[in-house]
Amino acid sequence: MINVGVIGAKGRMGSQVCAAVEDDDELELVAEIDVDEGSLGDLVTDEVQVAVDFTHADAAFHNIEWCIKNGIHVVVGTSGLSPESLKDIAALTAKCEGNVLVAPNFAIGAVLAMRFAEMAAQWMPDAEVIEMHHNNKVDSPSGTAMNTAAAIARGRRQSVPAARPEKLKENLPGARGADLDNVKIHSVRLPGLVAHQEVMFGGPGQVLSIRHDSTDRKSFMPGVVLAIKKIADRPGLTVGLEHYLGI
Amino acid sequence: MINVGVIGAKGRMGSQVCAAVEDDDELELVAEIDVDEGSLGDLVTDEVQVAVDFTHADAAFHNIEWCIKNGIHVVVGTSGLSPESLKDIAALTAKCEGNVLVAPNFAIGAVLAMRFAEMAAQWMPDAEVIEMHHNNKVDSPSGTAMNTAAAIARGRRQSVPAARPEKLKENLPGARGADLDNVKIHSVRLPGLVAHQEVMFGGPGQVLSIRHDSTDRKSFMPGVVLAIKKIADRPGLTVGLEHYLGI
Amino acid sequence: MINVGVIGAKGRMGSQVCAAVEDDDELELVAEIDVDEGSLGDLVTDEVQVAVDFTHADAAFHNIEWCIKNGIHVVVGTSGLSPESLKDIAALTAKCEGNVLVAPNFAIGAVLAMRFAEMAAQWMPDAEVIEMHHNNKVDSPSGTAMNTAAAIARGRRQSVPAARPEKLKENLPGARGADLDNVKIHSVRLPGLVAHQEVMFGGPGQVLSIRHDSTDRKSFMPGVVLAIKKIADRPGLTVGLEHYLGI
Amino acid sequence: MINVGVIGAKGRMGSQVCAAVEDDDELELVAEIDVDEGSLGDLVTDEVQVAVDFTHADAAFHNIEWCIKNGIHVVVGTSGLSPESLKDIAALTAKCEGNVLVAPNFAIGAVLAMRFAEMAAQWMPDAEVIEMHHNNKVDSPSGTAMNTAAAIARGRRQSVPAARPEKLKENLPGARGADLDNVKIHSVRLPGLVAHQEVMFGGPGQVLSIRHDSTDRKSFMPGVVLAIKKIADRPGLTVGLEHYLGI
Numbered sequence: 001m002i003n004v005g006v007i008g009a010k011g012r013m014g015s016q017v018c019a020a021v022e023d024d025d026e027l028e029l030v031a032e033i034d035v036d037e038g039s040l041g042d043l044v045t046d047e048v049q050v051a052v053d054f055t056h057a058d059a060a061f062h063n064i065e066w067c068i069k070n071g072i073h074v075v076v077g078t079s080g081l082s083p084e085s086l087k088d089i090a091a092l093t094a095k096c097e098g099n100v101l102v103a104p105n106f107a108i109g110a111v112l113a114m115r116f117a118e119m120a121a122q123w124m125p126d127a128e129v130i131e132m133h134h135n136n137k138v139d140s141p142s143g144t145a146m147n148t149a150a151a152i153a154r155g156r157r158q159s160v161p162a163a164r165p166e167k168l169k170e171n172l173p174g175a176r177g178a179d180l181d182n183v184k185i186h187s188v189r190l191p192g193l194v195a196h197q198e199v200m201f202g203g204p205g206q207v208l209s210i211r212h213d214s215t216d217r218k219s220f221m222p223g224v225v226l227a228i229k230k231i232a233d234r235p236g237l238t239v240g241l242e243h244y245l246g247i
Numbered sequence: 248m249i250n251v252g253v254i255g256a257k258g259r260m261g262s263q264v265c266a267a268v269e270d271d272d273e274l275e276l277v278a279e280i281d282v283d284e285g286s287l288g289d290l291v292t293d294e295v296q297v298a299v300d301f302t303h304a305d306a307a308f309h310n311i312e313w314c315i316k317n318g319i320h321v322v323v324g325t326s327g328l329s330p331e332s333l334k335d336i337a338a339l340t341a342k343c344e345g346n347v348l349v350a351p352n353f354a355i356g357a358v359l360a361m362r363f364a365e366m367a368a369q370w371m372p373d374a375e376v377i378e379m380h381h382n383n384k385v386d387s388p389s390g391t392a393m394n395t396a397a398a399i400a401r402g403r404r405q406s407v408p409a410a411r412p413e414k415l416k417e418n419l420p421g422a423r424g425a426d427l428d429n430v431k432i433h434s435v436r437l438p439g440l441v442a443h444q445e446v447m448f449g450g451p452g453q454v455l456s457i458r459h460d461s462t463d464r465k466s467f468m469p470g471v472v473l474a475i476k477k478i479a480d481r482p483g484l485t486v487g488l489e490h491y492l493g494i
Numbered sequence: 495m496i497n498v499g500v501i502g503a504k505g506r507m508g509s510q511v512c513a514a515v516e517d518d519d520e521l522e523l524v525a526e527i528d529v530d531e532g533s534l535g536d537l538v539t540d541e542v543q544v545a546v547d548f549t550h551a552d553a554a555f556h557n558i559e560w561c562i563k564n565g566i567h568v569v570v571g572t573s574g575l576s577p578e579s580l581k582d583i584a585a586l587t588a589k590c591e592g593n594v595l596v597a598p599n600f601a602i603g604a605v606l607a608m609r610f611a612e613m614a615a616q617w618m619p620d621a622e623v624i625e626m627h628h629n630n631k632v633d634s635p636s637g638t639a640m641n642t643a644a645a646i647a648r649g650r651r652q653s654v655p656a657a658r659p660e661k662l663k664e665n666l667p668g669a670r671g672a673d674l675d676n677v678k679i680h681s682v683r684l685p686g687l688v689a690h691q692e693v694m695f696g697g698p699g700q701v702l703s704i705r706h707d708s709t710d711r712k713s714f715m716p717g718v719v720l721a722i723k724k725i726a727d728r729p730g731l732t733v734g735l736e737h738y739l740g741i
Numbered sequence: 742m743i744n745v746g747v748i749g750a751k752g753r754m755g756s757q758v759c760a761a762v763e764d765d766d767e768l769e770l771v772a773e774i775d776v777d778e779g780s781l782g783d784l785v786t787d788e789v790q791v792a793v794d795f796t797h798a799d800a801a802f803h804n805i806e807w808c809i810k811n812g813i814h815v816v817v818g819t820s821g822l823s824p825e826s827l828k829d830i831a832a833l834t835a836k837c838e839g840n841v842l843v844a845p846n847f848a849i850g851a852v853l854a855m856r857f858a859e860m861a862a863q864w865m866p867d868a869e870v871i872e873m874h875h876n877n878k879v880d881s882p883s884g885t886a887m888n889t890a891a892a893i894a895r896g897r898r899q900s901v902p903a904a905r906p907e908k909l910k911e912n913l914p915g916a917r918g919a920d921l922d923n924v925k926i927h928s929v930r931l932p933g934l935v936a937h938q939e940v941m942f943g944g945p946g947q948v949l950s951i952r953h954d955s956t957d958r959k960s961f962m963p964g965v966v967l968a969i970k971k972i973a974d975r976p977g978l979t980v981g982l983e984h985y986l987g988i
Contacts, residue, residue, distance in 0.1 A: 107946075107947050108864050108865060108944065108947075109686075109861075109865060109942065109944060109947040109948065109949035110947070112857075112860070112861050112864065112865070112949055113949055116853075116857045116860075116861075116951070119853070119857075119988055120850075120853050120857075122986075122987075123849050123853065123967075123986060124849060124850060124853070126382065126437050126438055127437075128435050128436075128437060130377065130433070130435070132447075135373065135411055135449070138415075138416045139416050139418055140415075140416065140417055140418065140419075140422040140423050141418065141419060141422045146419075164382055164438065166436075168385075168387075169385045169386050169387065170387050170425070170434075171386055171387065171388065172387075172388060172393075172425035172426070172427060172432065173421070173425060174420070174421040174422075174423065174424050174425045174426065175387040175388045175421075175424060175425035175432060175433070175434040176387050176421065176434050176436070177421050177422060177424060177433060177434070177435075178417070178419035178420060178421040178422035179419070179421065180419060184435070185419065185422060186377070186422070186424060186433040186435065187417075187422040187423050187424070188375050188377070188424075188431070188433065188447065189375075189413075189423070190373050190374075190375060190447055190448075190449025190454065191373055191411065191449040191450055191451055192449035192450050192451065192452060192453045192454040192603075192707070192709065192713070193449055193454060194709060200379075200435065200437055201437075201850065202382070202437025202438040202439035202440055203438055203439050203849065203850060203960065203963060204438055204439060204957070204959045204960060204962065204963065205439060205848075205955060205956055205957030205958065205959040205960030205961075206439045206848050206849075206850040206851070206953065206954060206955045206956065206957075206960035207437065207439040207440060207850065207952075207953070207954045207956075208850035208853055208854055208951075208952070208953050209950070209951070209952040209953075209954070210857070210949075210950070210951055210952075211948075211949070211950040211951075211952070212947065212948070212949050212950075213686070213947065213948045213950070214946060214947045215686065215688060215709055215946055215947065215948075216945070216946030216947075217946065218945045218946040219686070219944065219945060219946030219947035220946075221945065222944060222945065226864075245863075245864060246863075247860055354699075354700050355617050355618060355697065355700075356614075356618060356695065356697060356700040356701065356702035356933075357700070359610075359613070359614050359617065359618070359702055360702055363606075363610045363613075363614075363704070366606070366610075366741055367603075367606050367610075369739075369740075370602050370606065370720075370739060371602060371603060371606070439850075439954070439956065439960070441956060448603065450602065450603060450713065450716060451710070451712045451713060451715065451716065452601075452708060452709055452710030452711065452712040452713030452714075453601055453602075453603040453604070453706065453707065453708045453709065453710075453713035454603065454705075454706070454707045454709075455603035455606055455607055455704075455705070455706050456703070456704070456705040456706075456707070457610070457702075457703070457704055457705075458701075458702070458703040458704075458705070459700065459701070459702050459703075460700065460701045460703075460933070461699060461700045462699055462700065462701075462933065462935060462956055463698070463699030463700075464699065465698045465699040466697065466698060466699030466700035466933070467699075468698065469697055469698060473617075492616075492617060493616075494613055620876065620931050620932055621931075622929050622930075622931060624871065624927070624929070626941075629867070629905055629943070632909075632910045633910050633912055634909075634910065634911050634912065634913075634916040634917050635912065635913060635916045640913075658876055658932065660930075662879075662881075663879045663880050663881065664881050664919070664928075665880055665881065665882065666881075666882060666887075666919035666920070666921060666926065667915070667919060668914070668915040668916075668917065668918050668919045668920065669881040669882045669915075669918060669919035669926060669927070669928040670881050670915065670928055670930070671915050671916060671918060671927060671928070671929075672911070672913035672914060672915040672916035673913070673915065674913060678929070679913065679916060680871070680916070680918060680927040680929065681911075681916040681917050681918070682869050682871070682918075682925070682927065682941065683869075683907075683917070684867050684868075684869060684941055684942075684943025684948065685867055685905065685943040685944055685945055686943035686944050686945060686946055686947045686948040687943055687948060694873075694929065694931055695931075696876070696931025696932040696933035696934055697932055697933050698932055698933060699933055700933045701931065701933040701934060
């Protein structure tokens, strides 16, 4: 049994983490902390082994630091930690006993999809990204799509066959989508959509497509639970859930 | 049994039309005409009832005129006939016995897809078009995609609910695709693709998608055969195979 | 402004109907009736012009009868009305002023998809249905899939080209799916899915696919609102929302 | 420059291999052998470094044996070699200098798709396979689908979360597809399809889909060319192109 404490327990994600921890037979929820409820000290008092932080970047850095120094592992879903903060965290884990996982995405399917995209690009470098979201998502492309394009570009640099040069002729501007690192991204926005992304890889006579559909925030929970169970065996700072998946 | 004559019989499409006619139990191929083989006069000599023209716009107009005046129906797959030519053809069919069908696309699935898109837009006006072609197709968007966007815009004008206004914010230019009549079009180009198009309609809690995949030019033949069999019952000039499909 | 009354106002669907009516500028919610709240008499007192019934088959028949006799139109989403009940309702509407719409599905996208499937089958008779639902849906195939197969079979009977006979050889039983009226149905059940259906039509060199994805019960509301606004112009009993869509 | 010899050079696959080798700047086609053209001895005379065999199982074993003994590497696309033959080949490579690659599939996209499916099943064990082929493919499920189901079952055995038990209730037999090792397989057969497969993985709130579309036999050629270039560095017998892809 692993003792778990949740920081930001009343937040949108935090409350779902609490429920997921309580649902799991190998985990015990022993501490719930939020702005107006409890304090970090409870993590020690309640003998927490793994803390989960879904707060915001400002608070998170302080929380993480505190946990590491007190020998408590931390699973961090908070986004926006700066490269400097990550460097400081890595340095601190080298001197203390607490391990840290910082992951921008805990949806295992999305993590697999992005990693597969990077691997596929090594052998099928011609690729495009189509991301599809509900019409209330104002920004385009999505952050995930830009990360995916970057992953494709990384894979492509190791590719034996070179990507085909674009013979662009847009009779209407924008038809060929956005370009990031020579990877085209197309953003669809429609009511009824939730959050979807498809990456297509083309080669002579064949197409490989990797698609992820997310319909509910609970898609993050299996990844969080997995991380809680594995973090004790992963010394130091790890960035990205993919490293816990062995791929 | 219907006697059929093919004009442009040695061309890429013409030769396939000849084969399709020969394969059909209700049709008989009685005349094959090409630049250096036979002449329009053969159509009369060989008692052709329906001629099929897959030549080019310049030649086609003359061929069509000749057929109408000689009481021969003509199925025309040639693209590029001007509005004036079509007007002249319509006028001529009013005075003579030959009927004419001019169709930009004989792939029944594509014709259905475009018509369904127009109908769907009347009730689900929020729609986007994704067209996907092999990387040797230089132009974007495809002509079919632009025709489809126009069909959606037509349907939308009869829509009770209004289409949602775009809250555009492109962090990378082109992400949201091209815009034609307030319909977004996204063009994907990859080796391994042939010719594909998907139209997505979104509404609260639901998405309707209509997709057409074309993998071989023989997809046109059932539409041509259908037209040959029906043209005798369709007086005057008809533009578009959809009118023969009763939708 | 149309005065609307909702019968079964506290139920899962009824409460959403109330919200949708209140949201619409042309509708006014004047009566909410449920088992322990109000009675049918309120519909008259509150001058309801259109009632909406999402109760259950037993209660619904009585409610509908009462509304018709009192000159109130009724939009019925209750399923399970017997053919005899429908016959009685039709007979009653012939003598009274209330119109009735009984619809098994108010999701406009689903209604369009099924109607398009019937139309497509007239020209592309080779078709299969793939329905995909969350793993808690125990029954297979879904009712919608069976209705869709029936619609395809209806369309196919008007088809010029005949459907290709099946050359079946299953090396593992069930591979080719279920068979309803010579239409194959495949049922996928996975966590993470909600309610999805794709119908594929194949012809030489081409495939036409019609897909509907439903992610939220609110997908029914635009159809209900549309029906409320149109029912006054549709005398007698109408079965199926497609007749209100003009397709 | 690598000297290449093709055995079965006049066959359907062999002739395409010859063309692909001639197209590649780093390869030189120095020998073409077929039943009635040349003999294995030519491989030595022409200083072949890598032979490619796309013949049939009976002939292939003899060809492979001969090549190994003569220090010539062999890329084998022939299917149907028995486990005993493979064992003998492995033993022979241990004593001689020729390396061997036996691969059932050279389409890199298909090989990636199957390997990704195995990896994904370790984390998302609930999975189903939908394979779609032209209606002339009589057997169902396809061999690739059965291999994919086996790969999913292998991955699943390493999965932390267990696959959900099936709560089966087929109101029409076959609806839930075929079952191989607790993986459901659905086989669609329609004209217009070529060769397609989609594997869907479901988890709470998310679905991951991996799809491969093959439209032309030339999809095999990049994989064959890759194998020819890499085989000198892969001692002994290798079964499956995935091992050359480093995944």
